[in-house]
Amino acid sequence: MNETGSAPAPAMSRIWSEDHQSAFARATGDVNPMHMDARVARRTLAGGQAVHGVHTALWALDACVDAYPLEQLSGLQMRFERFVLVGDRTEIVVDEADAGRLRLSLSVDGVRAATIQATLGEARPRAQPITDAPEAIPPEPITVDPATIASAAGAFRLPEPEAITALAPRLARVIGSARVSALGGLSTLVGMRVPGLHSILSKIDVTLTDVADGSSLSYAVKRFQPMLQSVTTQASGPGLEARVESFVRPRPVEQEGWAELAALVRPGEFSAVSALIIGGSRGLGAATAKLLAAGGGDVCITYASGASEAEAVAREIRDGDGRCQVLHYDAAHPVGPQLESLAMTPSQLYHFATPRIFRQKRAPFERACFEEMMRVYNYAFYDLSLFCLERRDRLAAFYPSTTAIDEAPRDTLEYVMAKTAGETLVTTLARTIPNLRVVIERLPRVKTDQTATIFPVPAASPGILMLPIIRRLSSQS
Numbered sequence: 001m002n003e004t005g006s007a008p009a010p011a012m013s014r015i016w017s018e019d020h021q022s023a024f025a026r027a028t029g030d031v032n033p034m035h036m037d038a039r040v041a042r043r044t045l046a047g048g049q050a051v052h053g054v055h056t057a058l059w060a061l062d063a064c065v066d067a068y069p070l071e072q073l074s075g076l077q078m079r080f081e082r083f084v085l086v087g088d089r090t091e092i093v094v095d096e097a098d099a100g101r102l103r104l105s106l107s108v109d110g111v112r113a114a115t116i117q118a119t120l121g122e123a124r125p126r127a128q129p130i131t132d133a134p135e136a137i138p139p140e141p142i143t144v145d146p147a148t149i150a151s152a153a154g155a156f157r158l159p160e161p162e163a164i165t166a167l168a169p170r171l172a173r174v175i176g177s178a179r180v181s182a183l184g185g186l187s188t189l190v191g192m193r194v195p196g197l198h199s200i201l202s203k204i205d206v207t208l209t210d211v212a213d214g215s216s217l218s219y220a221v222k223r224f225q226p227m228l229q230s231v232t233t234q235a236s237g238p239g240l241e242a243r244v245e246s247f248v249r250p251r252p253v254e255q256e257g258w259a260e261l262a263a264l265v266r267p268g269e270f271s272a273v274s275a276l277i278i279g280g281s282r283g284l285g286a287a288t289a290k291l292l293a294a295g296g297g298d299v300c301i302t303y304a305s306g307a308s309e310a311e312a313v314a315r316e317i318r319d320g321d322g323r324c325q326v327l328h329y330d331a332a333h334p335v336g337p338q339l340e341s342l343a344m345t346p347s348q349l350y351h352f353a354t355p356r357i358f359r360q361k362r363a364p365f366e367r368a369c370f371e372e373m374m375r376v377y378n379y380a381f382y383d384l385s386l387f388c389l390e391r392r393d394r395l396a397a398f399y400p401s402t403t404a405i406d407e408a409p410r411d412t413l414e415y416v417m418a419k420t421a422g423e424t425l426v427t428t429l430a431r432t433i434p435n436l437r438v439v440i441e442r443l444p445r446v447k448t449d450q451t452a453t454i455f456p457v458p459a460a461s462p463g464i465l466m467l468p469i470i471r472r473l474s475s476q477s
Contacts, residue, residue: 010063010170013091016051021086024055027163028184029137032191032199034249038086042305043252045200046083047356051090053080053201054187057116058168058180060092060104065170068102068120073175075119076206082113111363127209130155130236134216137188141197146224146248149231152194155218158185158237175239178212182237185217186244194221195231195248202230203245212239219244255313256287256463258320262294264467270295273474274344276388277301278329278380279352281310284400284446287462288350289313291470293322298344302329304353329353331380335387346388348473349397351381357415365413373418378425385429385436396437396476398469399426403442437476441469 014020025031033040034050041049057078061070084090088108095115096103102118132155144152161181165172172180183206190201217237224231229248235241270292277292279285280301289299290313299317301324303310310326317324329338331353355372381399388395401419404412423440430438446460 010066012063013089014059015089016084016086018049018086020055021049021051023163023167024052024184024187027159027167028052028054028188029159030184030188030191031139032141032197034199035191039306039308040252045249046085048083049086051084051086051088052187052191053078053084053114054184054204055167056080056084056090056106056114057204058164058171058183060106060116061118062168062171063092064094064102064104065174068097068118070102070118070120070171071174072120073118074122074124074208076204076208077115077117077119078204078206079115080113080201080203081115082108082111084108084113124208124210125241127211127213127239128236128241130214130216130218132216132218134218138192141192141199142194143197144193144195144248146226149194149248150221150224152233153218153220154193155216156185156188156193157216158182158188175208176212178214178238179208179240181215182212182217182240185237186235186242189217189219189233189235190244190246194219194233195246198249198251200247200249201244202247203243205243207241209239209241214238255282256290256461258290258294258316258322261287261290261463262320264463265291265295268296270297270470270474273297273348274346275299275348275350276339276342276344276346276384277350277352278384279303279354280350281306281313283352284443284462284466285350285352286313288352288466288470289324290317290322291463291467292348293317293324294320298323300325300327300342300344300346302327302339302353304328304330331376335380335383339387342391345392347392347394347396349384349388349395351377351384351397351399353377353380357412370414370417373414374421377418377422381422382425382429385433389433389435394435394437396439396473397426398473399423399438399440401440401442403444405442437473439469439473439476 034044035052038049090106090108093105095105100120104116105112106114134155134157137156158181161177164181164184165177168180190199219233219235222232222234231246233244275292277285277289280289281303289301292299314324314326325343353376355376401423404416405420426438444460446462
């Protein structure tokens with residue numbers, strides 16, 4: 001309480017934490033790993049743990065209750081434009097407020113992430129009864145077969161409203177706890193049922209109805225557009241009707257298997273190779289490690305955060321009678337202490353370490369993003385090359401550049417600048433260090449988690465792309 005005895009004024013900004021995630025998941029049953037599992041979330045389009053969009057909207061509306069007549073709320077339009085990640089600070093800006101409308105923007109670092117428009121004072125239509133027999137919320141998100149999405153329908157029981165009321169107490173006071181619970185249930189609908197596991201929430205249009213009775217939410221898909229991977233669902237719950245728009249997000253890219261890649265390689269063709277593969281837990285690095293090991297090479301793969309993924313790659317190689325060591329390596333720290341237990345003297349170096357390339361930009365040029373790109377793509381490659389040359393008098397190194405230098409995709413300025421600088425650096429090193437041989441290749445878009453998009457885009461297979469490069473590099477070792 002403050003000095004006047006009233007409740008503290010609600011904050012108009014918030015830094016989202018793991019505790020916020022857990023509280024909303026408990027209150028709604030939406031435990032989609034895109035929100036709750038950092039390891040899984042980094043392989044999604046968000047690139048990290050995404051805050052539940054409905055949670056951000058409830059928090060913003062709750063913060064505005066004392067200043068605006070939300071007891072007259074009759075409709076909501078919510079647009080979720082960018083991911084808000086755990087650790088982000090979100091700020092609420094009131095763009096417009098009058099007797100009939102309240103319009104809010106939610107921004108992170110000055111970039112809009114969501115908009116909420118509240119309609120005030122209009123008559124609430126009559127509530128429609130829910131006739132479907134409700135089921136329990138599943139303990140894990142459903143993986144919906146795309147062939148059945150268009151006909152998906154049903155109902156589920158909403159959790160008791162006390163937990164979600166505690167997250168938006170002011171809003172619950174003026175529109176009722178059942179309606180707040182139903183709004184939370186819209187997140188559960190998308191994240192746990194349709195589209196379920198592989199989902200992204202885009203828009204919600206809500207009409208508040210006259211009676212907020214009941215404890216279940218019914219739903220029926222009204223339209224599914226396979227080409228756009230978009231789903232439109234109609235939902236009914238206590239005190240509201242809603243039109244929910246979402247997308248089926250791409251599933252994590254399946255790694256090419258040992259047997260598939262070994263079939264491309266001649267037995268023993270890489271038996272003279274010992275390779276240090278930076279960033280070998282997935283994608284290009286994992287495919288390179290399997291190809292080399294299948295050809296008799298000795299490999300060491302590194303990871304920055306995907307320990308379990310790196311061990312899975314190594315286990316697959318060892319099960320195929322290959323040799324593979326796993327080490328942790330982070331480009332932000334000195335090379336020597338991290339790789340001091342390296343069991344080989346590398347004849348080849350492959351540098352696949354990368355920060356997230358496609359990310360939500362806050363400005364046309366972000367200095368911190370550029371510095372991160374330079375550190376990973378340039379400073380680290382230089383240090384790793386010297387580290388390897390201290391252990392062997394000859395090294396062949398592969399520097400993966402990108403066709404993005406020519407194409408300049410949107411929001412990749414820092415990436416393109418760092419890779420352009422990297423080409424100059426590597427060319428200069430090869431010219432000035434006699435025992436260093438390098439291969440630079442501008443790679444096209446490759447089928448990895450980094451390059452996944454909602455709308456299908458042609459992408460090359462890592463194994464097919466890397467095999468001729470490995471053979472070229474091995475001829476220089």
